[in-house]
Amino acid sequence: MTNEDLQHIITGLGTDLEFTAEGSEFLNVIVPKEQLHNICSQLKSHPELKFDYAFCITGMDWVPALGVIYHLESTELRHQIVVKVMVDDRENPTLDSVHDIWQTADFHELEIFDFFGIKFNNHPKLRRLFLTPEWEGFPLRKDYVDEANMIIK
Amino acid sequence: MTDQQLQNKIKTEEYFINMGPQHPAAHGVLRLILTIDGEIIKNVEPDLGYIHRSIEKMCERDSYQQIVHLTDRMDYLSSHINNEAVCLAVEKGLEIEVSDRVKVIRTIIDELTRIASHCLWWGVMGMDLGALTSYFYAFRDREMINDIFEETCGARLTMNYNVPGGLMFDIHPNFVKRTKDFIAQFKTKIPEYNRLLTDNVIFHKRTKGVGILTREDAISFGVSGPTARASGFSSDVRKHHPYSAYDRVDFKEILFTEGDTFARYQVRMMELWESISIIEQLIDNIPEGEIKAATKAVIKLPKGEFYQRVETARGELGVYINSAGNKNPYRVKFRSPGFSNLSVLNHISKDVLIGDLVATMASFDFVIPDIDR
Numbered sequence: 453m454t455n456e457d458l459q460h461i462i463t464g465l466g467t468d469l470e471f472t473a474e475g476s477e478f479l480n481v482i483v484p485k486e487q488l489h490n491i492c493s494q495l496k497s498h499p500e501l502k503f504d505y506a507f508c509i510t511g512m513d514w515v516p517a518l519g520v521i522y523h524l525e526s527t528e529l530r531h532q533i534v535v536k537v538m539v540d541d542r543e544n545p546t547l548d549s550v551h552d553i554w555q556t557a558d559f560h561e562l563e564i565f566d567f568f569g570i571k572f573n574n575h576p577k578l579r580r581l582f583l584t585p586e587w588e589g590f591p592l593r594k595d596y597v598d599e600a601n602m603i604i605k
Numbered sequence: 606m607t608d609q610q611l612q613n614k615i616k617t618e619e620y621f622i623n624m625g626p627q628h629p630a631a632h633g634v635l636r637l638i639l640t641i642d643g644e645i646i647k648n649v650e651p652d653l654g655y656i657h658r659s660i661e662k663m664c665e666r667d668s669y670q671q672i673v674h675l676t677d678r679m680d681y682l683s684s685h686i687n688n689e690a691v692c693l694a695v696e697k698g699l700e701i702e703v704s705d706r707v708k709v710i711r712t713i714i715d716e717l718t719r720i721a722s723h724c725l726w727w728g729v730m731g732m733d734l735g736a737l738t739s740y741f742y743a744f745r746d747r748e749m750i751n752d753i754f755e756e757t758c759g760a761r762l763t764m765n766y767n768v769p770g771g772l773m774f775d776i777h778p779n780f781v782k783r784t785k786d787f788i789a790q791f792k793t794k795i796p797e798y799n800r801l802l803t804d805n806v807i808f809h810k811r812t813k814g815v816g817i818l819t820r821e822d823a824i825s826f827g828v829s830g831p832t833a834r835a836s837g838f839s840s841d842v843r844k845h846h847p848y849s850a851y852d853r854v855d856f857k858e859i860l861f862t863e864g865d866t867f868a869r870y871q872v873r874m875m876e877l878w879e880s881i882s883i884i885e886q887l888i889d890n891i892p893e894g895e896i897k898a899a900t901k902a903v904i905k906l907p908k909g910e911f912y913q914r915v916e917t918a919r920g921e922l923g924v925y926i927n928s929a930g931n932k933n934p935y936r937v938k939f940r941s942p943g944f945s946n947l948s949v950l951n952h953i954s955k956d957v958l959i960g961d962l963v964a965t966m967a968s969f970d971f972v973i974p975d976i977d978r
Contacts, residue, residue, distance in 0.1 A: 475909025477697075505824050507914070508923045508940040523912065523923070523940075527824055527838065530845065534910075556827030559948035582654035582977065592662055603666070 453500070453531045455479040461501060462533075465494045478523070478534040488537050489548040495524065495535070496553050502526040503533065506554035511564035513593045514538065518545045518570055539570065549575040567592035613956070617643050626655045630733050630963045633973030637950075644958050649951040657977040664937035669695050669769055669904040672937065677763035679941060680975035682722040683917035685714050688767040693848055694913035694924045695769040698906035704894035705850075707771045709887050712850040713784065714754075714766065716880040720791070721750040722918035723873050723880075726970045730870065731802050733967040734811050739802050746794050749787045753780065769904060771897030784888055788881055795877055803874060812867040816965030818953050819864055826952065827945035830920025831872040832969055836864035842916040854886045869968040903932050919943055919970055943975035 458479055459471050469491075470482040483491050495503040508523035519538035525531070539545040549572035551558040561572045562581040569590035572578060580587060589596050625636040634655035640648035660679065664672045669691075676687035689711055696703060724747040731739025751761040757777045758764040766773055802808050818828065823836040833840040841858045843851040859875045861868040906928035913924045920942030927936040946969055954962050 475907075477912065506827060507829075507921060508912075508925060508938065510925055510936075510938040510940075512927070512936060521925075523925075527840075554827070555822070555825040555952075556945050556948055559944060563944075581652075582657045584654075591659060602662075 453529060458501070458531060458533060461498065462491075462495070465498070466491045476534065478532050480534045480536060482536045482538070485537050485539055485547055489550060489553075492522070492535065492550045492553050495533075500529075501531075502528050504528070504554075506550075506556055506560075509557055509560035509564070511568040511570065511592065512536075513568060515594050516540065516542060518542065518568055518593075520547060520564060520570065522550075545570045546573060547571075548573045551575060566590075569593070612643065612645065619647060624959075624962075630966060631973065632729060632971065635971065635973045635976070639959070639962075641959065644960075646954050646957055646959060646962055649954045649962070651947055651950065653977055655977070656974050658974075660978045661937050661939065664934055666933060668932055669906065669934070672934070673767060673769070674765055676939070677765060678974060679939060679978055680917055680919060680922070680943065680972045681762055682725060682972055683718055683919065683922075684763050685711075685718045685766060686915055686917045687922060688765065689715065689849070690913050690915040690922050690924045692767045692769050693915070694911045694926050695904065695906065697913060698909070698911045698926065698928060699769070699900065699904065701770055701898045701900070703771050703898055704896075705892040706894035707896065708850040709891050710772060710776055711767065712854070713884055713887050713891075714757075714764075715849070716883045717750050717753065717784065717787075719880050719918045720877060721747050722970075723877055724750075726873060726918075727798060727802070730967040730970075731808075733963055734808065736802060736805075736808070739798070742794070742798065742801065746791060749783075749790070753783050753787065756780070756783070768897065770900040771895070773897075775896050776891075781888055781891070784884065788884060788888075791877075792881065795874070798874070803870070809867065811960075811964050812870060812968070813865060815866045815961045816953050816957065816968065817863070817865045818949060820862075822949060822952060823864070826949040828920070828949055829942050829945065830916070830918070831859075831876060832869055832920065832946055834859055835861045835868035835872045837862040840921065842914045842921050846914050848913070848915060850887060851883075854883045856883050866964050866968040873970070905930060905932050906934070917942060919972065919975065920946060939978055941975045941978060943971055943973075944978075947971065947976055 466487045468484050472480045495501050503524040503526050505525045505527045507525055510521040512519045517538040517540050522535040524533050564570050565578055566581050566583055619642045621638055621640045624639050625631045626634040636652040638650040660675050673688050673691050676691050677684040679687055724743040728740040728743030754764055755761045757780050758766040818836045820837045823833045823838040829840045844858050856879045859872045908930040911926045915922050923940030925938040926934050929935040
């Protein structure tokens, strides 16, 4: 399915969705965070979309916004799409978990929580996965400072 | 009532034990917190980070040429393929088309890497299940591949042969001959492997029907590589999103539907033959051409996002580069196959014996630096 067709179908799934294909090989959909779970669930169940394989879930720090990028593919129809969601609150960023849609999100959300500090509602067990529980700060954020361990050029 | 049912009926107190971070069956520093009832596993919770080097953060500091070298240290048994993934992503950003010669050489070395990786996996899988001989057989044959790499690339494991735009230097004059010698010899060895382990009745009893992963779960958990193909999930990036010279060779994607440990074993054993076939199709007609396309000393990718998927020996590796137009990337993400494959372990290890967990883990072929990055 071409990007235009995908855009046409996905437009009907929610409101205020932004589409862009500039600077990327995939069609990018920017979803308001309140609609994230609803849209993702429809992306998987819609008979013409069937995005059942989340092959990459990336945490991002766009400064000042934090966010998550979902790379999705349909194993049956073989089309791909990128979903982006942003959250402006850096103190207490919260998004909905999508682990009930794609179970791989369970671990990837733990990784994002560990390194970006984004909390996920309804995650089964949100915890530090790589770092120790008492670790302060979130290392992959752009404003993270660790004078002892980081070499800054 | 079978023994298994009886065992499930008699309840004992649940407690947890640490499997790792120093455990021979983990092949690295993986810590699994097992909640067990007697010898029956109730929950597996991985605790990671024992070898985390924050490669993604280091990438934000380094130039694109330097990033290539860091990726060796993720899945060190697929180091050439990891390097290639980054180079392909950078080439995508620069809109460079590498020469046919580079594509073919990259593909041949990819497949040699895959054979070497599967050899090592076969050896240690036998060892994990108590058959030490397989380890020595596999390392004897893998040695020949490492010698070929050493002669051409100067290193045996972390090869660093790829650079953005092509290869660091041309192949060694002996490369073609030695590769052919290896293939000729290795073809006589796979039947030996089968006689030793594949047809062994004890091995069958340890692996058949153990750790069953369904196709739906494999897709949902993002499982890829031979592990996914053993469950019938057609996930081969070489087939679905061909890169380098994979679009000009003829090979089969090995698919099984059983999804158990033995199926995962068979997929890898049959992939050895496919890798041999790919190398044989390419080795005699490596085209002439330049070894490296001209790139600037300081590479600056245009503003945008670049994503490249490749098939390592363990599954799908994704490289996501977000560039703001500077000489170093704004953000790099490595989607490693091991991390997603590990996430399914708890799901398929409920109510199995500890010994079966070891067999399942062996068939998943984890490389811990790939999980931790």
